[in-house]
Amino acid sequence: MKKQDNNKSKQTVKKAKTPQDYEQEIGELTAHLQSLQAEFENYKKRQNAERVSVMETAKVSVLNELLPALDNFDRAATHLPEDLENNSWAKGMQYVGQQLLDILEGIGISKFYPLGQQFDHNQCEAIEYVDSEKPEGEVVEVITPGYMISDKVIRPAGVKVSGGSDK
Numbered sequence: 001m002k003k004q005d006n007n008k009s010k011q012t013v014k015k016a017k018t019p020q021d022y023e024q025e026i027g028e029l030t031a032h033l034q035s036l037q038a039e040f041e042n043y044k045k046r047q048n049a050e051r052v053s054v055m056e057t058a059k060v061s062v063l064n065e066l067l068p069a070l071d072n073f074d075r076a077a078t079h080l081p082e083d084l085e086n087n088s089w090a091k092g093m094q095y096v097g098q099q100l101l102d103i104l105e106g107i108g109i110s111k112f113y114p115l116g117q118q119f120d121h122n123q124c125e126a127i128e129y130v131d132s133e134k135p136e137g138e139v140v141e142v143i144t145p146g147y148m149i150s151d152k153v154i155r156p157a158g159v160k161v162s163g164g165s166d167k
Contacts, residue, residue, distance in 0.1 A: 059109060060149065064155075067155060074145070112146045118138060119159070123153055124159045130162060131164070132162035137161060142159050144158040
């Protein structure tokens with residue numbers, strides 16, 4: 001058995017590498033490195049897209065929690081008694097309301113009022129159809145404003161829509 005082991009060791013003697021062998025090895029290593037770089041770039045893109053998705057989901061969640069309070073704040077502001085219009089406290093509250101809207105805008109959330117626009121079921125929820133001198137399908141009153149993140153509607157605006165005149 002020892003003779004066979006000696007024969008195997010003699011047969012495994014490495015031959016000298018030629019320049020073509022080195023070039024081939026460099027080519028293989030370069031291709032492997034390029035593949036790893038591409039995989040890493042794809043990984044970074046997936047991670048970035050996932051991070052953006054998580055941020056958007058968090059914004060939607062927070063917005064959905066805040067919407068009832070924002071709606072009530074709007075309702076209170078629209079029913080401000082005339083004798084308080086020049087009141088410094090009432091003006092301060094209006095500034096607070098504007099500051100809240102500015103903060104939402106700063107994180108990519110916008111509020112929209114489709115008053116006077118043609119009803120769009122992608123952005124509005126029809127609360128009621130009313131007789132009106134306005135053209136049929138036009139939004140004549142906004143009950144609750146809509147909210148969007150970028151171009152995605154988070155909450156459609158609750159609206160009254162003209163059914164046309166009854167004449």
